[in-house]
Every structure is written in C-alpha cells, then in structure tokens.
Amino acid sequence: MKENLRKYLVEFIGTFFLVFTVLSVVFYANPAVIGPIAIGFALMVCVYAGGHISGGHYNPAVSLAAAIRGALEWKQVIPYWIFQVLGGAAAVGVMSLFVVFPDLVPAEFSLKEMIGGEFIFTFLLCYVVLLTATSKRTEGNSYFGLAIGSSVTVGAFAVGGALCYGAFNPAVASSLWLFHTMPCTAVCVTIITNLIAAVCAALVYKFAEAE
Secondary structure, three states, X not given: OHHHHHHHHHHHXXXXXXXXXXXXXXHHOOOOOOHHHHHHHHHHHHHHHHHHHHOOOOOHHHHHHHHHHOOOOHHHHHHHHHHHHHHHHHHHHXXXXXXXXXXXXXXXXXXXXXHHHHHHHHHHHHHHHHHHHOOHHHOOOOOHHHHHHHHHHHHHHHOEOOOEOOOOOHHHHHHXXXXXXXXXXXXXXXXXXXXXXXXXXXXXXXXXXXX
16 A cells, blocks of 8 residues: 555656646746746656656556556556646646636637647657556666657647647646636547547557567
C-alpha cells in the first residue's frame, strides 16, 4: 500500500506542475516566454524526477498505453488516472488564487482538425514513452526524459493553437475546461482521441518492438 501511495503522490505532483505550467503559459502569454518549450521542459524535469518511482506518466493516455504494453498493472490504471486528474485540478485551484478565471472564447477548430492534431501527437508521445522508458533495449538510457518532454514541445509547436488545443493529455484537457479555457465538447473529443491514440501507439509498439 505504501509503495502504491508513493506512486500516486508522484503522479499527482508531476501532473500538478505540468498543468500549472500549461495554465501559466495560456493565461499570461508572455511574449518573452516560448510556451511549448516551457511546457516540454516541465514535463521533462518531472519525468526525470519521478520516473523511477511511478513511471512518470502524468497523463492518463500514457498510463493506458503503458498498461497495454505491460509496463503498468491494469489494476493501477484507474488510481493513476484519478491522481493525475486530481493533480491537474489542484493546479487549477492554485492558479485561481492568483488570477480570475477567464471568459471562455471558444477557439475555432473543426472536428477533423482537433481529432487529427490530438491523435498524431498523443500517438507520438505515447510511442516515445514506450520506446525510451519501457523497452528493455533502451533500459538505463539517460535521454528518456528529454525525448518525452520534446515530444510535447514538438506537438505544441506543430499543431497547438493551429489544429487543436494541443493538450495531448486528458488531465490537461479537463484542467483547461475547469479553467474556463476549453469548451466541454472539445474536452470530450480531445479525451476520446487521446485514449484511442494511446491504444494505437501501444499496439504499434508491441508489433515493432516484438519483445
């Protein structure tokens, strides 16, 4: 039980810092800050910090992909999801102490654009996580955190704000909704797309890696 609680705590903390960084970038939009790099670095440092304890997922889609791959017990998936979402909600709560919740101005993304953008880069993120952080062939490498964080940075640069909200993470999407910056319909589409992409990434990994 203690070991599980340590894993859940690490997932909570990592998701908190990831989402808090996302919200800070979204709300303040400081021209001196390159948002995708800040977000990718936030994920990177948290993956390096907590990867040896919980796997450093901080993302329900990644946890699902890890379970399909066999790197996470299925009985741990729901607790991981709960603490990841709670970590994101806590970030929203803390951010609300500093700023007023913004009025929602829905971005004009088509359904095809949202599904395409979110699927492609959630797939990339999960695929990179599995290859760099769970494969026996890359075990012990020192670059997994950089690769994982960079996957989010690449996605945010490529499609974030252009084709989709650039969440690539159901915990981030639900937090953006709580923060009044993402409509409910878009959140639902994003979450479903993220999870489908995670399944596809895990299946492709299992075929390509053939452990």
